[in-house]
Structure formats: structure tokens, C-alpha cells
Amino acid sequence: MARRGGVDDLVVVVPGILGSTLADADGHEVWAASGKALLRGIRTLGNSVKGLTLPAGLGDEHPGDGVRPTGLMSDVHALPGVWNPVDGYSGLLDWLERNFTLRRRLPGEAADVPANLVGFAYDWRLSCRYNAERLAERVDEELGRWRASRADRRDAKAVLLCHSMGGLVTRSYVEQCGGAEVTRRVVTLGTPYRGSLDALMYLVNGMRYGIGPVGLDLTPFARSLPSLHQLTPDYACLATAGGAPLRYAREVTGLPGVDEALLSAAARFHAELRESDAGARYGVEYVPVGGARQPTPTTAETDGDGLRALLTIDGADEGGDGRVPDLSSRAVGAGRHAYTTWEKHGSLQNNNAVRQGLDAWLSPEPPVHRGPGDGEVPLCVDAPELLVEGDAYEIRATVPPGTAGHDRIAVFAGMEGGPMRTMTNRGGGLYTCRIKGLPPGGHRVRIGARVPSHVVMTALVLVLERG
The missing domain is CATH 2.60.40.10 (Immunoglobulins)
Incomplete structure (x- = not known):
């Protein structure tokens, strides 16, 4: 068996939107289906969607409906009109344990047993700021337990490995919730630091694309989510008539399907993240990873009552991972280098090149040699x-x-x-x-x-x- 890379820190895996399973106040699963059970899960969510739709004016709070996160999605999952297919996280967690000195808490083990590999599940309906506060509570608990478990772990810090929206939750934790002092590194995979056009398309166009055969309309549910509004572009993305400069979505009045209060709150959320220097002051290293050169919706133009996506911005096709534009996944601070790989958004967490990079991002030891490889052909x-x-x-x-x-x-x-x-x-x-x-x-x-x-x-x- 190959030698495992040494990791003395606490590693926390933070999934993207839809990536956490949810249960209601009675413990019944309301979002947990993946793989072969995925379509049944979408139908089940449709049956209970009124109870999951969030009230207006919620802000950064919890609705008090008893819904709680229970774990990370293990296999392919999707919810048309909210987010399209994403791979699960079990393969990543298993791989981390096999290749590094990382250990998850086993099922049935007491909560006070120290572990240095944690999957952080969260209610992805809610605002990133709310979930950042929950992440702060979890890291404080787990890191404190890990540091106290042995004398040579007293200086351990947190390394956060985040996919998609999980990177926004984590950045809010680091920059706004006191996480900078105990965080060593934040590795983000396809995180939309400046948003994703797809989120705006889902809000405006609703469920008309592709959902008909399922027979559900989750549009009101999607439009109630603070999280989905926080994923909308934080850059000028809407084309206007006559070749005028692109406009921000928040500058366009009467945009159908968008909650203007939630959109304004999302703009403040992103602005406050950009203005924070907490991570820089404490030397937190951000490692943004993005998929490269895949056809990626970046701007849009009006098309009747909806929007039509464009792959270009100011005439240039900059690409991305198919869901998050290159300009968004790497926008995490001046001078910070972005690592790119040939991969789609939903599979970045299981990409071979990304996993090779984790050798350096997780362990101070030289990487274990795993063969010369065949040389990657860009596709x-x-x-x-x-x-x-x-x-x-x-x-x-x-x-x-x-x-x-x-x-x-x-x-x-x-x-x-x-x-x-x-x-x-x-x-x-x-x-x-x-x-x-x-x-x-x-x-x-x-x-x-x-x-x-x-x-x-x-x-x-x-x-x-x-x-």
C-alpha cells in the first residue's frame, strides 16, 4: 500500500448547493436522493415544496420550519431549475482517507472522538452568511477537539476544501465570522466568487426548460431561496439594445422572477466579502480551482419574457467549467493564482488533476509518486x-x-x-x-x-x- 501523505490539520469538505441531504422536523428525508433514486427524490421534493419554500424577508435567518441538514450527497444529484447535475462527495472523502493521514468519525462513534476529516452539511436553501455562522460553530468544535487530542496538534489549523457555493459559505466564514485566525488554506473548486449566469437564468426563466416531463413546477421554491440569489452574477452580465454597455442584474428594474430585495442583499453580501481583509491579515491562502475552456453561459440578452444565454462577454469567449465562468471562479483577490483543469463544474471534486494538486495543498510532505501518467489532452x-x-x-x-x-x-x-x-x-x-x-x-x-x-x-x- 502506498504511503499516505501526512496531514496534521483539520480538513473540512464543504459541498455546493444541493450537496447536503435535508430532513424535516419529524426526521423524514425531504432531500436525499441521488443516483438511481434521483427522479423519485425530485418528485418527493415537489410534493413537499410548499413546506420548503422560504418566507419573504427572511434575510440571513432560519425560517424555523424544522428542516435540518443530515449529511453530504453521495452520488449524482440535480434539481432542474435550481442547479443541474453535480457528482457526489463520497468518492472524494474515501480518496482523502486512502491517500492522506485523515480520518472521519465512524458511524456510531461518540461525538467527542477526535477526527481530522469532516464533511460539513448545511441547509443550502438559506443564505451563505447564515451557513457561514454554522460552519464557524462546527470548525470551532472539531478543531478544538482535534487540538486537544495530542500535544503536537496544538497548532493545527483548518484547511477547507469547498465545491461551488460551498466556497462562498467558507469565504464568508473566513472573512466575516472569525475564521481567518484558525484557517490555513481554502481550496475552492468551481466557486462562483462573482456569481453564475445560470442562477439568474433559473430565476428568470423558471422551470420551463426541461422540467415538463417531470410534471412539477418548483419555480416558486427556487425564487424564494436567498442562496440562489447569492449565486447570481456579481458583474455586469445583461446586454441591452443598441450596443450599450452591459448592465448588472440589480440595475434592471422589472426583471421577471427575481426578488429585488434578495438581489440587493446578495449584492451587499458580495461587496462586503470583497472589502474584507481578514483573510489577508491572518495569511489565509486561497487556492481557486476552475474548469477551463468549457462552453459556459456568461452574459444574456432578453428573449421575450425570459433571457437567452450567451457564451461571450464583450465579444470574447473566456470559457469556464460549463456553469461558472472563468472570470468568476478565479476572482478571489488580487495577485492570487488560479489553478485550472479540463473539467466540468459538477465533477471537479473527482477530477484526477485536481486530486494530484491536493498532494501539495493538503500535505507539507513531498507528494507520493503515483506513476508518470499519459499527459493530459485538453478537451x-x-x-x-x-x-x-x-x-x-x-x-x-x-x-x-x-x-x-x-x-x-x-x-x-x-x-x-x-x-x-x-x-x-x-x-x-x-x-x-x-x-x-x-x-x-x-x-x-x-x-x-x-x-x-x-x-x-x-x-x-x-x-x-x-x-
Whole structure:
């Protein structure tokens, strides 16, 4: 067995929106389905959505409805109209334990047993500031226990590994809730520091995209969430007639589906984060990681009563991870370097290149040698995240012209657990394939290059039942 990298600090994994399971006051699961049970979970949430919809004017408080987080999602999960497919976190937690001197508290163990690997579950409906305060309570408890467990751990700090919105919760903890003093490093994977256009699209366009076959309308629920408003772009993103400069969403009056009070509160939240220097004063290191060169909605223009997404900003296609633009995932402070990899937003936490980076970000020891690898081929993958049962799943993969032999590389694709097939070379670095007969539920699609066993990236798709 390979030697594990030494970690003396407390490592906390903070998931993104939808990434925590939720239970009601009676202990019944209201959001816990993933993998094969995903569609049933979406229907179940639809049946109880009135009880989960948040009241107006909630701000940074809890609604007192008894809903509480119970754990991290383990497998592919999604909620159309709130956030599209994201992979689970069990694989990441298992990998961390195998490769580093990290230990989770086992089921049934007493709460006072020290552990230095913690999954922080939170109620993702609520504001990031509220959840940052809960994170502060959890870190104080776990870090105090870990430091007290042995004399040589007295100087241990927290290292937070965050996915998507979890990075905003964590940054609020560090900058606004006293976390800077005890935090060594914050690694963020696809965190929308300046927001994501998709969040604004969900609010404005509602559930009309892709939700029809499920037969649910979660629009009022989505529009009640402070968290979803905090994910909207904190940059000028709306095109106006006549070629005028882009405008902030908060500058546009009468934008359908948006709670203007929540949008204003979200703007203040982001402004206060930018103005804080707590992390800098205490030497907290932010390591922003983002997916690179994937087709990513960045700006939008009006389209009837809704919005139509554009992949460009001021005429330039800067890309991103398919959900969070490059300009957003790396915007964490002047002079700080962003690490990028060829991956989609929902799979960043399980990307091989990201895990190689964690050798340096988690452990002060030299990384354990795990083989030379085959050299990564950069791929830009365009594939639907939502599909209706019976429709073909069409994948387009592009290899940039700067890559040697970009127009004659063997590119492979296949469903997880199934055979990899060679994609058709269309010339000019474009490769395509169609996969038919996907059953309803959440699926992982592996895309690789050069040899079928070399997975470069993972695309996620939710197949909805027809009728």
C-alpha cells in the first residue's frame, strides 16, 4: 500500500448547493436522493415544496420550519431549475482517507472522538452568511477537539476544501465570522466568487426548460431561496439594445422572477466579502480551482419574457467549467493564482488533476509518486445536462488547434461502467458521438483521449421520464 501523505490539520469538505441531504422536523428525508433514486427524490421534493419554500424577508435567518441538514450527497444529484447535475462527495472523502493521514468519525462513534476529516452539511436553501455562522460553530468544535487530542496538534489549523457555493459559505466564514485566525488554506473548486449566469437564468426563466416531463413546477421554491440569489452574477452580465454597455442584474428594474430585495442583499453580501481583509491579515491562502475552456453561459440578452444565454462577454469567449465562468471562479483577490483543469463544474471534486494538486495543498510532505501518467489532452466538451427519455445523448468534443495532432487524436466516450467507444473524427479537431437508450436517472459520461482507460473529464446528465 502506498504511503499516505501526512496531514496534521483539520480538513473540512464543504459541498455546493444541493450537496447536503435535508430532513424535516419529524426526521423524514425531504432531500436525499441521488443516483438511481434521483427522479423519485425530485418528485418527493415537489410534493413537499410548499413546506420548503422560504418566507419573504427572511434575510440571513432560519425560517424555523424544522428542516435540518443530515449529511453530504453521495452520488449524482440535480434539481432542474435550481442547479443541474453535480457528482457526489463520497468518492472524494474515501480518496482523502486512502491517500492522506485523515480520518472521519465512524458511524456510531461518540461525538467527542477526535477526527481530522469532516464533511460539513448545511441547509443550502438559506443564505451563505447564515451557513457561514454554522460552519464557524462546527470548525470551532472539531478543531478544538482535534487540538486537544495530542500535544503536537496544538497548532493545527483548518484547511477547507469547498465545491461551488460551498466556497462562498467558507469565504464568508473566513472573512466575516472569525475564521481567518484558525484557517490555513481554502481550496475552492468551481466557486462562483462573482456569481453564475445560470442562477439568474433559473430565476428568470423558471422551470420551463426541461422540467415538463417531470410534471412539477418548483419555480416558486427556487425564487424564494436567498442562496440562489447569492449565486447570481456579481458583474455586469445583461446586454441591452443598441450596443450599450452591459448592465448588472440589480440595475434592471422589472426583471421577471427575481426578488429585488434578495438581489440587493446578495449584492451587499458580495461587496462586503470583497472589502474584507481578514483573510489577508491572518495569511489565509486561497487556492481557486476552475474548469477551463468549457462552453459556459456568461452574459444574456432578453428573449421575450425570459433571457437567452450567451457564451461571450464583450465579444470574447473566456470559457469556464460549463456553469461558472472563468472570470468568476478565479476572482478571489488580487495577485492570487488560479489553478485550472479540463473539467466540468459538477465533477471537479473527482477530477484526477485536481486530486494530484491536493498532494501539495493538503500535505507539507513531498507528494507520493503515483506513476508518470499519459499527459493530459485538453478537451472542450459540449453535451446536454438534461435529457428526456428516448432522446439521443449527443457529445461534441473539441481539441484546441494548439495541441499537437489535434485533428487526429483518438477520443473516446462512454457511460460509467460500460464500454468506451471511439468518437467520430469530424476534422479540424472536432469529435462527436451519440449514445442512445439512456434510462431515466443521473449518469456519468467519461471522456478520454489517446487510450480508452485515460479519462480526461466527466460529463453528467439527468435523464427525465417522458410523460
